[in-house]
Amino acid sequence: MTVSPPVAAAKQPRRSLSRFRSSRGRETWAGLAMMAPAALLLLLFLIVPVLLAFTLSFTNARLISPNPPRFVGLDNFFRAFTADPVFLQSALNTFLFAIVVVPVQAGLGLLLAVLVNQRLRGTTFFRVVFFIPVVTSIVVVSILWRFMYQSDGLINSMIDTLTFGALQGADWLNDPSTALPAIIVLSIWQAVGFHMIIWLAGLQTIPEELYEAARMDGASRWRQFTNVTWPGLRPTMVFVLVTITIAALGLFVQVDVMTQGGPLNSTSTVVFHAVRKGYEQQEIGYAASISLLFFVAVLIIALIQRWLTREKN
Template sequence: MIAASKKFNRKASKQNLELQIENRTGTLMLVPATLLLLLFVVVPVCLSFILAFTNARLVSSTSPQFVGLTNFAAMFADSAFWAALKNVTIFTVVVVPVQAGLGLLLAVLINKKVRSSVFFRTIYFLPVITSMVVVSLLWLFIYQNDGMLNIVLQKLTFGMFKGVDWLNNPKTALGAIIFMSIWQAVGNHMLIWLSGLQTIPNDLYEAANLDGCSTWQQFKHVTWPCLRSTRNMILVTITIAATSVFTQVNVMTSGGPLNSTTTVVYQAIQAGFKQQEIGYASAITLVYFVLILIITMVLRYLTRDKD
């Protein structure tokens, strides 16, 4: 009995020692990621909250002074800020449903197990893995007066269509960027939809077939309900990405013409790095943070489980 008790105690001590070593190893492995998170996320967010109430500049010989709500008053009085907010709203309202719907349509079409499905998945996903800067430069040439888009439209209309300077016209610039953005990112959401479609058991479709359901009825009563978690995730990710649009605006239009394509993120970066008004830029980012928080909370409420 004594020998067995000692053996059990030694075994328990060994297991405790191994557990302590595993815990320490796990903690050490978390340290680099935690430090990077603190350095590049937590610290900048805290500084943004502080600098938003100062007159800090990127390069200045004087120390920042507390100015209260001056930056926010200037921002709300700036017509460019309201134009940026309007453009972001239009961009989001158009991109979210169109991009999500088109991605779902493509996913349904290539979900069939045919030989060409892999080819089409690759083709649709190619713009996603291409740098947004490269894509923006490509479409910058396409949208020119003598670009491919005008040439194709003139050929299709037998010369009746006159060339349009898509990116230098306030009426068409934002729409051109919206179209390009949908084309570039739809492949990513197509794959997310596709992953959700492939998790639906085939038994459900077989049962629907036995009940005499049409293709649309199968989609309505089987596919769509089973994609609940997938569509909630896509809704949130597309919305956040749409409200933070920057690269294509910076490369293609620089916010013009006449602020018709400027966005909140673009305006914040311009104010902070080009105009060197870090305090004002921080105020814009703080307002943007609040807007994103409100949008996320609304989406979370709308997509909550109602059981």
């Protein structure tokens, strides 16, 4: 039996449509298969821990205990602000660390980026030198600086040599007044190279024609920076400030390696206090509540920072 031309013409689009759907279906399944490993890892190591921490923060769970966890409501949060002076000291130390590190590290990184962005011989060498501490393990860096900060370490020896014995260096990590500033100096030195590279990438996206036009108008180097460079770096500035702030608020490794929160809790931070409560003192529920408070604080600060640096009409 022969198929009439109108019927054959009607079946042809259906076959092509089914073929199209089958190819789209294969592409969809292939995409889901490639996404599945990453989605599984995110689920296991991000979403589940966050949900578990949120649940434990309202209990009195301990790391090793024969008693099952008991729901305590908001007791852990009230304890943090009323019955735990170490938490309040840790929060203050974290705030002081961030309030110093964020502007200094961002400004110093921008200065270095402007210097190594010049078309001169040897700039590549300095880029590598400034970036070496970034690729070095922070644990190794902290151990080296701990030796340098000792009373008979390199820093005090340099002070004694440069001043011909007129000044004596402090016991940097064992003095409550100098321990946190010492960690601040180390942290800025270690991470400034990373943000120098970010600033440098932003500088290289600014068209050279804008500088040529500014020079033709007689603009000085400072006017070129304020009218051309800085406006062109606004997206980069937002990224740099947010990343530095999050890293500064999450200070942990330097404290854990160099001071263990001492002396007299002068270098304890929120993250370090949460880890110490959760693993050393086995108060998992209370540590989870501290972590939840830390998460909310970081989120609020990041949102405020993003709002302050937004594009304004």
